[in-house]
Amino acid sequence: MKGDIKGDAPDSIARILRVDHAGEYGAVRIYDGQAAVLRHASGAGEAFARIEEMRAEEARHLAVFSDLLRERGVRPSALLPLWDVAGFALGAMTALMGSEAAMSCTVAVEEVIDEHYASQIVELEGLGEESLRGVLEAFRADEVSHRGVAEFYGGVGVGLLGGFVRLGCRVAILLSTRL
Template sequence: MIRQCSKCRVPLQQSVRAYSVVPPPRDAEEKEMLHRILRVDHAGEYGANRIYAGQMAVLGRSRTGPMIQEMWDQEKKHLKKFSEILAENRVRPTALLPLWNVAGFVLGASTALLGKEGAMACTVAVEESIAEHYNSQIRVLMERDPERFTELLLLIKEFRDDEMEHHDTGLEHDAESVPGYWLLKNAIQLGCKAAIYVSQRV
């Protein structure tokens, strides 16, 4: 049975192997690399979910609510998939999930208090950071062994494309019109980079 990736139209063979996405690591170095990738991606999707939860707490009943909910629903699917992959590969999530739980919600709610434009500015900043991080992971996996990591590459590319759709949606809905947009964006992205760094390691 053959199915296709909805984004890139690349045929995917229905796997009969013991793993669904991530092949068993060949050595300790590869194991550490894969665990870092999975741990930080799970943390990023978890944080994104909490950000959208915070936005919905403030703007859920506004005209912007359905659009935020649609993006949040996609993030929920991303998080569910990475949670499954972590369990399948016995990778522990970052120990900082309780912190990202609170920080993500506060970031989402506080920027939403600036109005739709503030929420969209936050979305642009966060989704751009996540997409850039996914791109860096794609480069690493392509350099290492693209055929061996085909399923993981397809998954990361699909999620990266979803994040860029959210980024573009934010721009289309007046993200750049919020007062202090560039300052806000840079501050959020600095926080994202720090979160990525520590989530890989802790």
């Protein structure tokens, strides 16, 4: 079993890097969309500040994956232009519903990303990719803390919005792994 996985390592590593780069790219765009709306919203001051902080962290995650793609010669997802628009739209639409809806979007996204990174961390076991594994573990911890921030500001992962966002994230992950 392990031998089979090892044989596929270069491909499986490329898929991991491609989908994670696309995900962090989408995350930055979601926060861009939220920030664009909440910047002007009255009473969203504190939530806006937290969103800016989380956005900066996603930008740092994205930069790390951009470097890894370049170092490993992995092409980025062909769907980045889609995540550019869809991420921004999701962020802006949820923020237009209010800062608690924006935070609910973050809770739902981070729930999926937490699971996603956790399964990749398991997938990388025994593949001699300890430094990449360390990156995923650190980023996973950041995403879990984003979820905590979003919950503190009234975000909830349940309900129609949460379900819609989780489904969207899962579809985006499936697509970005392959395309």
